[in-house]
Amino acid sequence: MRANYHEELEGVLDALHSMGLIVETAITEASSALMDPDLAKAEAVVSDDAQLDAMHEDLEFRCLSLLALQAPVAGELRTIVSAIRVVFELARMGDLAAHVAKIARLRFPESALPESLRGNFERMSQVCIQMTRLANASLKNRDAEAARRMAEIDHEMDSLRRDHFGVLLGEDWSGTVEQAIDVALVGRYYERFADHAVAVARRVIYIITGEVPEGEEWPNA
Numbered sequence: 001m002r003a004n005y006h007e008e009l010e011g012v013l014d015a016l017h018s019m020g021l022i023v024e025t026a027i028t029e030a031s032s033a034l035m036d037p038d039l040a041k042a043e044a045v046v047s048d049d050a051q052l053d054a055m056h057e058d059l060e061f062r063c064l065s066l067l068a069l070q071a072p073v074a075g076e077l078r079t080i081v082s083a084i085r086v087v088f089e090l091a092r093m094g095d096l097a098a099h100v101a102k103i104a105r106l107r108f109p110e111s112a113l114p115e116s117l118r119g120n121f122e123r124m125s126q127v128c129i130q131m132t133r134l135a136n137a138s139l140k141n142r143d144a145e146a147a148r149r150m151a152e153i154d155h156e157m158d159s160l161r162r163d164h165f166g167v168l169l170g171e172d173w174s175g176t177v178e179q180a181i182d183v184a185l186v187g188r189y190y191e192r193f194a195d196h197a198v199a200v201a202r203r204v205i206y207i208i209t210g211e212v213p214e215g216e217e218w219p220n221a
Helices: 002-035 039-070 074-107 115-141 144-168 177-209
Strands: none
Touching: 002 039, 002 074, 002 115, 002 177, 039 074, 074 177, 115 144, 115 177, 144 177
């Protein structure tokens, strides 16, 4: 019975990693549809978000079942409780990727991004993809040191967000009100995506070490 339980627990962690890979694909495709308007890609990301929602529900149920039926202790309890939180963070990241895709779809065949901010958003999307890959790898490999790098990477996202506002609020801004709204929303989606990736890394560190990183660098998204 106990061997079965450990197999189920490992199965939950493997499923979280699979979910993370789907999230990585979602943000990659949504960003691609935003940078180079592509209606099919945007539609696919929006449609595929239902798969992440279903995984969220299934994994949460599996975790709660393990809590109720197996009376986990110590590291096992820590892992299950953290897994419930990680699956929530991943689901929200999927939702944010879908929000980016919806803006790309809304403005198609035009781009939602003014040329003055294209480079800024390209880098934002690259940072989000990098953070998702790092979160997935740290979870799969049970690598706390890799997870700790997440906070440092998030500093770049904060800097990009400040640069973005500098352009948006600067005297040289010549975009429309509609473009300003799109830019503000998409920037917020990328920023929140990064926050959720940091929260995943925070939980991975807790699973591995039993310690929860604290401080401004480690928001509990």
